[in-house]
Amino acid sequence: MVWSLQSLSELSDTEFERWGKLLEERAGIYMGDQQRVFLQTQVTMRMRELDFERYSDYLEYILDGVSGMLEWTRLIDRLVVKETSFFRHKESIDFIARHLADRLMNSNSDDAFELWSVGCSTGEEPYSLAMVINDAYQWVNKDPLYGITATDISRAALSLAKNGVYNDRKLERLNETYCKRYFTQLDDGKYQIISSLRDRICFHQGNILNIAEMPVVKVDVIYCQNLLIYFKKWLRESIMNAFVERLKPGGVLVIGLGEVVDWSHPKMKRLSAEEVQAYVHI
Secondary structure (H helix, E strand, O other): HHHHOOOOOOOOHHHHHHHHHHHHHHHHHOHHHHHHHHHHHHHHHHHHHHHOOOOHHHHHOOOOOOHHHHHHHHHHHHOOOOOOOOOHHHHHHHHHHHHHHHHHHOOOOOOOOOEEEEOOOOOEEEHHHHHHHHHHHHHOOOOEEEEEEEEOHHHHHHHHHHOOOHHHHHHHHOHHHHHHHHHHEEOOOEEEEEEHHHHOEEEEOOOHHHHHHHHOOOOEEEEOOEEEEOOOOHHHHHHHHHHHHOOEEHHHHHOOOOOOOOOOOOOEEEEOOOOOOEEEEE
8 A cells, every 4th residue: 555655643642642541551561752652663563564544543453352452462562572682681690590509509408499580571581590590400419490480471472482492693692501501403593492491481471460360379589670661660669569479488589770769678678789689588
């Protein structure tokens, strides 16, 4: 169509408000003025693909029935599936490795080590954590006894994560030792996480906005990086409080540096680590 080769009009204040309200109500995502261009870009790209000319028509389509819900899922994928990489924010991942190594050396407990990766996207984060956790067990000469639960709102991202297949660009910055130890090269030139590591991770679809409805399963570590920035301050704090109820005594919560400020909880103590924002359950 000729119109698809032309620029769509900008979102009006009223339309931006409607889209923002829908995103916040359904996904807890807050779109401030600084995200306006991003929202408009992603919405118009999808509108062109479906031959919609008006924002209002596309919005009504999303709100209508089963087909609308499917389209909503596709749009959410574009808005929240973050670009990620192996060992993103290495300081936080190294912190988890040290925490586990200290536990293994100073405790006689044979309890399994359980970690929750929140907002796992296409899997690079939980796989990176699995690598250092596996290394920690090998370092102290103990059989690996751990499991990782990884959740994300995007089913498309989770599908990629479960397969654990990545192109060579994804491995460019990865330590060569990790490449050799934890990947196998496929016939098409791509690389797949070895099955023994994939089997340690359970990927599940879940909206953190509905954390109150999630089972209260106690874990040793909750790892939540670059996710809370999508939410308003009060919702960030509400989610953080819900995290506390899902930590074992002595468990650790790690979030993105600076994502939440001035938060406190009577059961939590912030650890003095300059490059990592971490709290321990006391």
